[in-house]
Every structure is written in C-alpha cells, then in structure tokens.
Amino acid sequence: xxxxxQTPRYLIKTRGQQVTLSCSPISGHRSVSWxxxxxxxxxxxxxxxxxxxxxxxxxxxxxxxxxxxxxSRSEMNVSxxxxxxxxxxxxxxxxxxxxxxxxxxxxxSRLTVL
Amino acid sequence: xxxxxQSPLSLVVHEGDTVTLNCSYEVTNFRSLLWYKQEKKxxxxxxxxxxxxxxxxxxxxxxxxxxxxxxxILNITATQxxxxxxxxxxxxxxxxxxxxxKGTKLSVKP
Numbered sequence: 001x002x003x004x005x006q007t008p009r010y011l012i013k014t015r016g017q018q019v020t021l022s023c024s025p026i027s028g029h030r031s032v033s034w035x036x037x038x039x040x041x042x043x044x045x046x047x048x049x050x051x052x053x054x055x056x057x058x059x060x061x062x063x064x065x066x067x068x069x070x071x072s073r074s075e076m077n078v079s080x081x082x083x084x085x086x087x088x089x090x091x092x093x094x095x096x097x098x099x100x101x102x103x104x105x106x107x108x109s110r111l112t113v114l
Numbered sequence: 115x116x117x118x119x120q121s122p123l124s125l126v127v128h129e130g131d132t133v134t135l136n137c138s139y140e141v142t143n144f145r146s147l148l149w150y151k152q153e154k155k156x157x158x159x160x161x162x163x164x165x166x167x168x169x170x171x172x173x174x175x176x177x178x179x180x181x182x183x184x185x186x187i188l189n190i191t192a193t194q195x196x197x198x199x200x201x202x203x204x205x206x207x208x209x210x211x212x213x214x215x216k217g218t219k220l221s222v223k224p
C-alpha cells in the first residue's frame with residue numbers, strides 16, 4: 001500500500017508570490033490534515049479536510065487555504081508569501097480523521113521564501 | 115487556550131539506559147493523546163491513548179495516560195542508537211484540531 005505522497009518536496013519562492021502544495025493520501029483514507037513545522041513553533045495544525053469538506057481550521061491567516069478533491073487528494077495554497085512562511089509543510093491522512101485513529105504523515109514539502 | 119507541554123526539550127543518554135519523556139496538557143473536552151517519533155521528516159505513529167491508567171506497549175516502548183493529572187509519559191527501555199529522534203506528543207483539541215508539543219529531542223550515544 002503506497003504511503004502519503006507530497007509534492008513538490010522542495011521549493012523556493014520569493015516574497016509576494018503564491019505556492020500550491022499537493023498531498024495524495026493513502027488509498028481509502030478520506031481525512032487529510034495539514035501542518036506547518038518550524039524550529040521555533042514546532043508542528044502547528046493548519047486545517048483538516050474530510051470528504052471534500054473543511055472540517056477544522058487552525059489559527060492561520062486567510063492567506064492559507066486548502067481544498068480536497070473527490071479522490072481525497074488535497075492541495076493547500078499560500079498566497080502573498082512572507083519570509084515567515086518558510087517551513088516544512090506536512091500532510092497526514094487517516095481513515096476517519098483527527099483523534100479517531102492513527103494518522104500517517106507524508107515526507108513534507110520544504111518551502112523556502114526569499 | 116489549549117496547550118501541550120513536553121519535557122525535557124532534549125535529552126542525551128547512553129545505549130542501554132531507560133528514559134522517560136513527559137507530556138502535560140490543558141485541553142477542553144479531551145478525546146485522545148498521541149505519541150509520534152520523528153527521525154527526519156515524516157512523524158511515525160507510536161501510540162494513541164484515550165483511557166486513563168491503561169498502559170500501551172510496543173516492544174521496548176510503553177506509554178500511559180493520567181487523565182486526572184492531565185499528563186502522559188513515554189518510556190523507552192534499553193535504549194538503542196536507533197531510538198535517537200524527536201518524540202512528539204499531540205492532543206486532540208476542543209475544536210477537532212491536533213495540538214502538538216514542541217517535542218523532546220532524544221540522542222542515544224553508543
């Protein structure tokens with residue numbers, strides 16, 4: 001069974017640009033959640049999607065958005081990039097969702113904003 | 115505000131030692147606490163705890179939850195160099211989000 005796949009693995013952007021990250025969950029998993037990891041703040045929850053609906057959202061500005069498609073693949077978008085958005089972005093998939101069982105994480109997308 | 119605090123932030127031990135990692139939390143409407151191991155990029159699942167006082171075990175690792183005192187511990191016995199990693203504790207928050215602690219960085223020296 002293939003694991004969680006995130007693309008791209010690495011990317012470099014400049015301030016003001018926007019970026020789209022992709023996450024393909026494990027087959028059969030309907031929940032996809034996104035996290036930002038930085039050395040100072042650790043892992044922080046961005047949002048969770050379940051069956052194409054955003055179920056929960058963390059405390060991030062509206063520049064951070066996401067969506068989920070009918071095949072459960074998810075994308076997150078960050079607009080008007082700031083230097084502080086440099087981070088490792090992780091997605092996780094689960095059969096049911098947060099708190100209800102094991103979450104499987106992808107390898108992450110490392111974003112550098114210059 | 116929901117929060118999760120892990121201690122210590124870092125720990126250096128020698129192979130064969132036993133370590134105890136701590137996780138305390140303040141969450142409204144607690145549902146579950148999870149432990150993850152992060153070696154390079156992707157955190158890998160260790161345990162999920164929902165009931166107080168019931169120990170979960172997997173080989174040399176074990177974990178227990180105390181819902182009255184609002185904390186959990188992760189024990190690793192007979193540590194090996196392969197146990198070197200960041201150990202993350204997470205709690206499902208009152209709004210269905212997942213709140214992580216800052217992690218404990220464990221270094222096991224040969």
